[in-house]
Amino acid sequence: MMKKLTLLLILAAQPALAASGPFFSLRNTDFVVTIAFLLFVGVVLYAKVPKLLGGMLDKRAEGIKADLEEARSLREEAQSILATYERKAREVQAQADEIVVAAKRDAQNAAEQAKADLQVSIARRLKAAEDQIASAESAAVKEVKDTAVSVAVAAAGEVLAKQMTAKDQSSMIDAAIAEVETRLH
Structure with missing residues (x-):
C-alpha cells in the first residue's frame, strides 16, 4: 500500500x-x-531502508526508555539515601540535644553539691572555731581560777603565818597529812 x-x-x-x-x-x-x-x-x-530506519529509531527509543528507567531508579535510590541521611541527622541532633541537656543537668547538680559541701565545710569550721574558743575560754577561766587560788592560798598563808604560832602550824601540817592519807587510800 x-x-x-x-x-x-x-x-x-x-x-x-x-x-x-x-x-x-x-x-x-x-x-x-x-x-x-x-x-x-x-x-x-x-x-529496506525505511525498515532499517524504523529499527534504528526503535532501538534508540528503547535505549532512551532504558536510560529513563535507570535515571528514575537512581533518583529513587538518591531520595532513599537522602531520607536515610536526614533521619540520621535528626537522630544525631536529638542525641546532641540530649547530651547538652544532660551536661547542663550534671553541671547544675555539681554546683548544688559543691554549694552543699561548702555549707557543710563552713559549718564544720565554725563548729571547730567555736570549740577552740570554748576550750580557750575554759583554759583561761581555769588559769584565772588557779591564779586566784594561788594568790588566795599565798595571801592566806601569809595571814596565817603572821597569826599562827609554831605549835599551831605543826598541828595543821599533821591534819593536812592525815587528810591526804585518807583521800589517797
Missing part, C-alpha cells in the same frame, strides 16, 4: 510540465530528474 501511494504521489508531482520539449526525452532535464528520483526511491525501498 505504501509503495503504491509513493508512486502515485511521485507521478502527481510532475515537475516535467515546466520543461520545454517532449517529456519522454533524455534531453528533458525534468524527465531525467524524475527517472533519477524514481530509481533512488526504488533503491531505498529495495534496500
Whole structure:
C-alpha cells in the first residue's frame, strides 16, 4: 500500500510540465530528474531502508526508555539515601540535644553539691572555731581560777603565818597529812 501511494504521489508531482520539449526525452532535464528520483526511491525501498530506519529509531527509543528507567531508579535510590541521611541527622541532633541537656543537668547538680559541701565545710569550721574558743575560754577561766587560788592560798598563808604560832602550824601540817592519807587510800 505504501509503495503504491509513493508512486502515485511521485507521478502527481510532475515537475516535467515546466520543461520545454517532449517529456519522454533524455534531453528533458525534468524527465531525467524524475527517472533519477524514481530509481533512488526504488533503491531505498529495495534496500529496506525505511525498515532499517524504523529499527534504528526503535532501538534508540528503547535505549532512551532504558536510560529513563535507570535515571528514575537512581533518583529513587538518591531520595532513599537522602531520607536515610536526614533521619540520621535528626537522630544525631536529638542525641546532641540530649547530651547538652544532660551536661547542663550534671553541671547544675555539681554546683548544688559543691554549694552543699561548702555549707557543710563552713559549718564544720565554725563548729571547730567555736570549740577552740570554748576550750580557750575554759583554759583561761581555769588559769584565772588557779591564779586566784594561788594568790588566795599565798595571801592566806601569809595571814596565817603572821597569826599562827609554831605549835599551831605543826598541828595543821599533821591534819593536812592525815587528810591526804585518807583521800589517797
